[in-house]
Amino acid sequence: MFSIAIVIFREMFEIALIVGVLMAATRGLRKRGQWVMVGVLGGIAGSVLIAFFADRISQAAEGMGQEMLNAIILLITAILIGWTVLWMSRHGRELTQHLKRVGHSVVKGEKPIHTLAVVVALTVLREGTEIVMFTYSAFVTGGRPLDLILGFLFGAFTGGAVGVILYYGLIKIPIKHIFNVTSWLLMFLVAGMVSQAAGYLTAAGKLPELIPTMWDTSKLLSEDSLLGEFLQVLLGYAQRPSGMQVLVYAATLAAFGCLVKFYGETVKQQGGTKCISSTNW
Amino acid sequence: MIRLIWSIVLGTFFWLPTICMAAVQGEYTIVIKDHKFEPEQLTIPANQKVKLVIDNQDSTPEEFESHDLKREKIIQGNSQGTVMVGPLTPGAYHFVGEFHEDTAKGVMIVEQKEE
Numbered sequence: 001m002f003s004i005a006i007v008i009f010r011e012m013f014e015i016a017l018i019v020g021v022l023m024a025a026t027r028g029l030r031k032r033g034q035w036v037m038v039g040v041l042g043g044i045a046g047s048v049l050i051a052f053f054a055d056r057i058s059q060a061a062e063g064m065g066q067e068m069l070n071a072i073i074l075l076i077t078a079i080l081i082g083w084t085v086l087w088m089s090r091h092g093r094e095l096t097q098h099l100k101r102v103g104h105s106v107v108k109g110e111k112p113i114h115t116l117a118v119v120v121a122l123t124v125l126r127e128g129t130e131i132v133m134f135t136y137s138a139f140v141t142g143g144r145p146l147d148l149i150l151g152f153l154f155g156a157f158t159g160g161a162v163g164v165i166l167y168y169g170l171i172k173i174p175i176k177h178i179f180n181v182t183s184w185l186l187m188f189l190v191a192g193m194v195s196q197a198a199g200y201l202t203a204a205g206k207l208p209e210l211i212p213t214m215w216d217t218s219k220l221l222s223e224d225s226l227l228g229e230f231l232q233v234l235l236g237y238a239q240r241p242s243g244m245q246v247l248v249y250a251a252t253l254a255a256f257g258c259l260v261k262f263y264g265e266t267v268k269q270q271g272g273t274k275c276i277s278s279t280n281w
Numbered sequence: 282m283i284r285l286i287w288s289i290v291l292g293t294f295f296w297l298p299t300i301c302m303a304a305v306q307g308e309y310t311i312v313i314k315d316h317k318f319e320p321e322q323l324t325i326p327a328n329q330k331v332k333l334v335i336d337n338q339d340s341t342p343e344e345f346e347s348h349d350l351k352r353e354k355i356i357q358g359n360s361q362g363t364v365m366v367g368p369l370t371p372g373a374y375h376f377v378g379e380f381h382e383d384t385a386k387g388v389m390i391v392e393q394k395e396e
Binding site: 054055058062064067129130136140141199202203204205222240 | 316340341342343344348349351352354355356357358360362363364365368369370379380381382383
């Protein structure tokens with residue numbers, strides 16, 4: 001039972017961390033809980049579908065289909081989260097004022113809310129495929145159904161709880177600072193995702209490593225440890241990153257930082273009235 | 282807006298030269314049977330790009346995973362998967378079958394070739 005719980009916990013943990021930050025980051029958007037649920041359900045459906053076609057995907061791209069698919073999913077997720085952060089940085093001020101005034105979700109935000117659903121779906125999809133395959137494997141191997149179900153529930157529940165704790169921790173941050181904090185967090189998360197995608201592309205032979213191992217901190221902080229995994233998901237920590245991964249991480253962070261700084265702020269200054277009118281208050 | 286982000290992300294990749302990709306210099310097969318690797322220890326030469334064919338002869342899927350090699354790959358039951366590794370520096374690189382971590386363990390020894 002415990003081996004099942006551990007695997008499920010690990011996958012759920014990753015999903016929950018990302019969804020937790022996203023929920024906190026989009027605080028104040030109307031109906032975001034519903035859209036997150038839509039995303040989760042879509043992700044589960046997609047996971048089953050991908051698990052079903054796993055063999056065909058594996059054979060694609062000269063046997064590198066899985067790596068390519070993972071890289072593409074990561075890149076799309078990163079782009080969509082990036083877009084959401086930019087949107088939030090443009091509209092953060094109104095959202096903050098809204099939250100202060102009414103204290104609950106009222107702001108209309110059609111675009112990011114749909115993006116949010118897609119991002120959640122893709123995140124669930126990435127980890128969910130592994131959950132589906134693992135559960136299937138454990139089931140066929142002849143694990144006792146009760147052990148399987150208990151392990152699954154226990155892992156899913158504890159993994160999910162981490163996300164809930166993270167979410168409530170984040171929303172404790174004073175409203176004045178919350179969008180700043182979550183934007184920064186998401187920027188690192190996005191850089192980590194792009195760098196992870198670069199890792200997959202290297203594995204698929206599409207990108208050179210440049211330098212095979214920039215550093216080795218596996219003894220200091222293993223990716224297998226809970227803290228290691230936590231930092232890997234949120235900040236993109238890697239115990240033995242390649243030169244390419246470090247370069248891509250830095251480049252993404254720099255490019256994204258510039259975008260938020262210039263795009264986010266100029267719009268805020270020029271279009272103050274436009275932003276306000278778009279929320280109809 | 283999305284197009285702008287796209288172009289930046291893709292740009293980051295494509296201006297980087299994709300040259301210096303070494304050609305594959307060896308092929309090795311690792312069989313998974315009864316949730317165990319066969320062989321459990323594999324020796325490969327250093328500084329070479331090597332193709333690993335993971336032949337899963339069990340009826341259940343398995344995930345070949347190695348933090349040391351920075352590779353993870355799901356291999357369906359009764360099928361094969363390819364993992365490219367290297368060029369690697371000499372050392373021991375551990376790998377596991379993530380779905381049966383108790384039994385599916387292995388290590389790849391990378392050795393400097395005597396010229």
